[in-house]
Amino acid sequence: MLKKLIVGVLGAALVTGASYETAKAEDTLYVPSLSYRTGPFAGAGVQIANGFADYFAMLNARDGGIGGAKIIMEECETAYNAQKGVECYEATKGKGALVYNPYSTGITLQLIPKAPVDEIPILSMGYGLSAAAKGETFPWTFTYPASYWSQMSSILKYIDANGGVKGKKIGFIYLDVGYGKEPIPLLEALGPKMGFEVAYFPVGVKEMQAQSAQWLNVRKERPDWMVMWGFGAMNASAIKEAAKIRYPMDKFIGNWWAAADVDLRPVGESGKGYIGANFSGIGTDFPAVQDMIKHVVDAGNSKADPADVGGVLYNRGMFNAVIVAEAIAAAQNATGKKSITGADMRVGLETFDLSAARLGELGLAGFTAPIKGDCADHEGAGSVFMQQWNGSSWDQISDPIAPMTDEVGPLLTDAAAQYVSDKPEWKTQSCN
Amino acid sequence: MFYREAGQYNTTYEQDLQAFPIKQDKIGIAIWLVLAYLFVPFFGIPGLEYGFAMNAIMIPVLIFTITTIGLNILVGFTGQISLGTGAFMGVGAYACYKLTSYFPDTNIIILILASGFVSAIVGALFGLPSLRIKGFYLVVATLAAQFFLEWCFIRVGWLYNYNPSGAIEVPQREVLGWIVTGASAEPMTRYLVVLSILVFLAIIAGNLTRGRIGRSWMMIRDMDIAAELIGVRPLTAKLSAFAVSSYFIGVSGALMVFMWLGAAEVESFDVNHSFLYLFMVILGGLGSITGSFMGAAFIWTFPIILKELGKSWFGINATVMENVSLVAIGVMIVVILIAEPHGMARLWQIVKQKLRIWPFPH
Amino acid sequence: MLDNGQKDETLLQVSNIEVIYNHVILVLKGVSLSVPKGGITALLGGNGAGKSTTLKAISNLLLSERGDVTKGTIEYRGKKVAGLSPAELVRRGVIQVMEGRHCFGHLTVEENLLTGAYTRKISRAALKESLELVYEYFPRLRERRKSLAGYTSGGEQQMVAIGRALMSTPETVLLDEPSMGLAPQLVEEIFTIVKDLNEKEGVSFLLAEQNTNVALRFAHYGYILESGRVVMDGPAADLRENPDVKEFYLGMSDEGRKSFRDVRSYRRRKRWLS
Amino acid sequence: MTDFLYSIFVGPFADMIALPDFLMQVLWEGFVAGVLYALIALGFVLIFKASGVFNFAQGIMVVFSGLTLVGLYELGVPAFMALIITLGVMYVLAFSVERFVLRKLVNQPDIILFMATIGLTNILIGLGQWIFGGETKTMITEQLWLPTGSSVWEPNGGLVIFQHIDIAATVIAVLMIVGLGFFFSYTKVGRALRAVADDHQASLSVGISLNQIWVIVWFAAGIVALVTGIMWGARSDVSFSLQIIALKALPVLVLGGFTSIPGAIVGGLIIGIGEKIFEIYWGPLFGSGVEGWFAYVIALIFLLFRPQGLFGDKIIERV
Amino acid sequence: MSTAETFITPDGRTIGAVMMEMKNITLRFGGVVAIQDISFDIREGEIRAIIGPNGAGKSSMLNVINGFYHPQEGEVWFRGAKRPSMKPYQIAKQGIARTFQNIALFKGMTTVENVMTGRQLMMKKSFLWQMLRVGPAMTEEVEHRRRCEEIIDFLEIQHIRKEPVGSLPYGLQKRVELARALAMEPKLLLLDEPMAGMNVEEKEDMSRFILDVNDQYGTTIALIEHDMSVVMDLADRVVCLDYGKMLADGTPSEVQKNQAVIDAYLGVEH
Secondary structure, eight states: OOOHHHHHHHHHHHHHHHHHHTTOOOEEEEEEEEOOSSSSHHHHHHHHHHHHHHHHHHHHHHHHBBBBBBBEEEEEOTTTHHHHHHHHHHHTTTTTTTOBOOOHHHHHHTTTTHHHHHOOOOTTTSSOGGGGTTTTTTTTTTTTOOOOOHHHHHHHHEEEEEEESTOOOEEEEEEESSSHHHHHHHHHHHHHTTTTTTEEEEOOTTTTTOHHHHHHHHHHHOSSEEEEOOOTHHHHHHHHHHHHTTTTGGEEEEESOOOHHHHTTTGGGTTTOOEEEEOOOOSSSSSHHHHHHIIIIITTTTOOOOOGGGHHHHHHHHHHHHHHHHHHHHHHHHHSSSSOHHHHHHHHHHEEEEEEHHHHHOOOOSSSEEEESSSSSEEETBBBBEEEEEESEEEOSOOOOOOHHHHHHHHHHHHHHHHTOOOOOOOOOOOO | OSOOOOTTTOOOHHHHHSOOOOOHHHHHHHHHHHHHIIIHHOOOOOTTTTHHHIIIIIIHHHHHHHHHHHHIHHHHHTTOSOHHHHHHHHHHHHHHHHHHOTTTTTTTHHHHHHHHHHHHHHHHHHHHHTTOTTTHHHHHHHHHHHHHHHHHHHOOOGGTTTTOOEEEEEEOOTTTTTEEEEETSOOOOHHHHHHHHHHHHHHHHHHHHHHHHHHHHHHHHOOHHHHHHHOOOHHHHHHHHHHHHHHHHHHHHHHHHIOOOOOOOOOGGGGGHHHEEEHHHHHTTTOOOOOOOOHHHHHHHHHHHHHHHHHIIIOOOHHHHHHHHHHHHHHHHHHHHHOOOHHHHHHHHHHHHHHHHSSOOO | OOOSSSSOEEEEEEEEEEETTTTTTTEEEEEEEEEEOOOOOOOOEEETTSHHHHHHHHHTSSSSEEEEEEEEEEETTEEOOTOHHHHHHTTEEEEOOOOOOOOOSBBBBHHHHTTTTTTTTOHHHHHHHHHHHHHHOOOOHHTTSSSSSGSSSSHHHHHHHHHHTTOOOOSSEEOOOTTTTTOOHHHHHHHHHHHHHHIIOEEEEEEEEEEEHHHHHHHHHEEEEEETEEEEEEHHHHHHHHHHHHTTTTTOOOOOOTTTTTTTHHHHHHHOOO | OHHHHHHHHHHHHHHHOOHHHHHHHHHHHHHHHHHHHHHHHHHHHHHHHOOOOOOHHHHHHHHHHHHHHHHEEEEEEOHHHHHHHHHHHHHHHHHIEEEEEEEEGGSOOOHHHHHHHHHHHHHHHHHHHHOOOSBOOOOOGGGGOOOOEEOOOOOOOOEEEEEEEHHHHHHHHHHHHHHHHHHHHHHHHHHHHHHHHHHHHHHTTTTHHHHHHHHHEEEHHHHHHHHHHHHHHHHBOOOTHHHHHHHHHHHHHHHHHOHHHHHHHHHHHHHHHHHHHHIIIIIIHTTTTTTHHHHHHHHHHHHHHHHHTTTTTOOOOOO | OSSOOOETTTSSSOOOOOEEEEEEEEEHHHHHHEEEEEEEEEEOOOEEEEEEETTSSSHHHHHTTTTTTTSSEEEEEEEEOOOOOOOOOHHHHHTTTOOSSOOOTTTBBHHHHHHHHGGGOOOOOOOOHHHTTTTTHHHHHHHHHHHHHHHHHTTOOGTTTBBGGGGGHHHHHHHHHHHHHHHHSSSEEEETTTTTTHHHHHHHHHHHHHHHHHHHSOOOEEEOOSOOHHHHOSSSEEEEETEEEEEEOHHHHHHHHHHHHIIIIIIOOO
């Protein structure tokens, strides 16, 4: 018994060692995917991971990779757990990882200081630390297409355009962890300026599915608008509770992690009218998505349920892959190498330019607003559009709304300064 | 054959009271120490990439060993079940974070060791109910600690310096010119620091458990009423167990964030982690310091090994293996409890017994 | 009443059993006895002599206390008992009344009695009939049928325990220490009922008892157990007259016995010599 | 200072009086939550009474049963067929637990058994995720003929909303408790269950098979878990995060006592209503989110004064 | 009974002054009366037996003496002073040790560790020294270990010194328990059925140990025992309880002749 165990362990160690060797073959691009198909947020994690994986599989199948180099995409299961996140990071970084997409604010925060040391950039696409949008302070971190603060400012603009924000009370219901608390400084800064009042409704991770107290409080506070920073099982529960207290759905806006098909499907008809922010197109009408269906899904190489293809989170996972792929291409152009490094990738991300024309070439015309980043701007001034749930699917109801860059920018600068204030050794870059 | 104590006699009580009275054990420990101090820091684990071996295996395993020893003092030696381990680690981590911001120039290792005292106080405070209640009721009390503390970590902004991200981020600190915390710290440095703290604490744990105080804990565990009638003060015994246990756990929490994770929010201290540490104690062996090493190493590396095995041998994806390892650990807990409640430590002893008489069957 | 000469059918035959608790503690070291049909057989001895263990070995309740019969056999009506569950034994007519009046305290007296019929698959009418029979023997229980067993007196609890066993229409009852903690008159009362049951209903009893005096007055045959061994056995009447029994168990006469006080020097010497 | 005292001792009550309909709503929400806590606690009590096992896995059993039901439905099994199969699964679970865990751990210290049920929790989480995936699933409320929608009561211009599913949950919980009560009081097996709860040895001696009884109680607890899973799932979907909420049953038990069914119910209602009231009216003083620990801290304080719970028997220690 | 400072037993042994006096003790559990209005004393240096049928309240009485139960009524006097309500560990400090009816050894420890627990109260070295386990802590540990080894030697259990007590035979466990109590160097030793379940030979051994302890260390002993021959031989005075009530108190021969005792316990033909 014991002998077998020892043999097994030794064998496993050898195999583990061996598997590191294989990844370093010629002309490949290694992209790790820190996914979570288990754990409390698996519902969202599965969709994102599928979209992310399928796009690279499609590129490999259709174009033979990027610039002639095959993409090796490897998933590592984090279960949305910070400790497992470190393990995954360590397990993959040695294989020539180009970029990390942690998909968890907790893991992102852990990786931010590591990125400059290991010289592997982080792309926290629409999550993570808002301040990381400041490229001068955070040379290695990117938040394309927008930071949480930018998103919140877009949402405020939407509210302002639909009945005005002045004198209104905005209820902010959020998952009571780092992620949910991110926009609070912005709300507190903008509230007095724009003349609105905020009521906060935190939802503990444990109470994600028992929110009746929060919604009773909503009933008591009677906010004019509700904005939600939720995730996972919290979203559907919140919308259900809102329906229960008969909160008007068209005054209830979820951020881009609280406006997916998986969130609204359980709610169904009673969620009709609920509004969500989004930055990635919905549906399968885009040629790129069609290619994915053709080359990957129909070929049986996808883990995704065909019904989920084109869904909000699937497409977002794909969009993440698009950004990575475009940045790789940019890096290849800049360096002239087929096989690039993490440092090259950073250059690619800093010269990232997803124009409307390029979107068209990619088969994603109208999928998202153009994004252009540079050395100083790591969020690309991304716009969000609003979508509304019609009881069974999402309809886009607004054009892309640009963030209030003037308002958000200084706040981001302050936050970035605060982040490095107690880190004397922090490496910044100068962008002039 | 290899493990015989024949011919070794202890002629004084001092000799008999040593931690490892048998010569082979002394040699064994020496080999382990040489490996840990001279081999691993330079070569990592053979067959594994160095950074991975250090950051994903060695450092966390050492840190969790401290946690496990701490929890074992409470559960294994004193018989008081706690499901608040995760939160007590959090107390250590947040305490250390606050200390670093108040004393930026103090040696970080001293701060880490000092932060344990904060969690020791908090632990003793939440241990107070154990004087009146025991068994499952105490489980509920420790859950109260767990959830209340978790709430504090979120709600009390002072704890994370009102950081907008709500997380604690580790500053870079140097000791004698070596960077020991922060992302720039070399894995080797961090490993050696953690290892030394572990060795130091393990010796203390070993000493305590073999002496008067350890006996008073075990008396409470084995038969609290008899212990009281023989003259153990339940107050002192239980609270000292809670305090010492929480000290270890707090130090390990500080180490976890400062030497390993680099940044942490409340998720790293939630109740699921409390279960994980309890599993380490049970599988390793209740009431065994050696077992704590085994339990921590096993529970931490098992899913990693399983994941690799699944991927490279059977082509099974990580998701399935994640669930398989959940089930497997669950099954192992049940099996160990049925077959050998003293866990892997006891199995190891049996192996040693067998070695002692090898090659003869009896 | 069983006449001395009359040799009846043997119901229970225990041959040379050894019992170990927790794999280490040897409690019985070769106990043999037999219980004839229609008799009251007494198992006598002090605390810890192994009386209860013997009964539990027979009724197979040992397993639940980590005890194990490691040697010897127990046969009931010629069939080996080993491997049968306690429930199966009850079905075959062997039921134990446990020491210390193990009543179900949160059940009423009547419910307690009803649990005795758990193994029987019978109609309500038959159940009622059995209940009536028990109440006939224990009129006190009829009065208290609705009260919780936990609130009844020690004697009543002992009656409940015996009555509950009767509900299974047993052939043999293993009765463990019925007199424990009871006032003398109550002991008398209970033993009288036992005798009645034996004579009128034909129930055989194997009785473990510390109170040698009472036991020998009501039993037909007795075994004396000491430290897990049968040291003496014989018809009750003979045992009562036996001088050793008189001295050690009936507490009479004190002559010719070595005092425990003298043991010191004697044992010391022995130790030095050996 | 006076402001502070006011906000603790006067303000909340003034709020309550000012909006009586809102108070009603709070009480109702608390009541429904309490019913669900009570149901989980009930599962605990059943098992604890009969086998002395403190079944930590009761919470995950709720999730697992709900997940199995919905998972089967999603695989195309008709709703009621899925319900029956789920019952079968819960029976198999009960049987396996008795066969492979309880039977092997007879006479071990309680704490060992407790830890074994934590191991069981891990197994069920792994199996559930493995077979049915980790996504949040929608309870098949309508397919099981459970009501949806709500009714409104408007006392003096106020507004109190009653969800039909909540009413149904209450009714079903009451029916189930009455049913269990009947089963325990008037059936042979029920009597045997109570007998086992009182005294294992004596039950064995009268021919009650403990193994059989354990299967029955674990199965009964499984049924209770399934009902809880359906009701809770209908309120807020089935996902693994429910497991942590299910831990709230522990403070409920502390309040009610581990062995008392009425205790579980009363304890559930006290915790359910208490934490809602506290969260809504006093929560803001603490920065809200107090629901997460309120129940535990109340239980902790309660433990210090009455360790045996509201309905438990006083513990006399012996040597 | 004489109230003089000392008196001579029929065996010719000299018994000292009253050490402990129980005055009108009543103990109830809920509604159940375990001990009802019982008074008796224990004198310095004597062997005092408490007899009575099971459930008579004997063990409860020991539990009152060592402070585990607090009687609702009555007083306990110890060495001429009324004893205030105390915690068991405080009473242990006064020099009262005991063994238990259902062996209460620490099952997770070895024999020598169990015996060492008896020295707990005498070990003083601070936490810090304990942590380091060198210098004074080690000296102390060795010193007490030596005393324990003496007791182990005295009770002839050297061969099981390093065995976990859980796996020892019953008789040896009883002996280890006695060793543990002796390690406390008690002034009053309470023995709860020290010979239950032993054969004659083991009983003889145990008798010898009890007498030696009484003799060599001058320890006062109060014991509960069922085996009447042992009681009659060892005890200087016997008190007989029945159902919480006192039946008799006196020398063994007096008690043996008492009609109430015979009726309730010893049993004789009617």
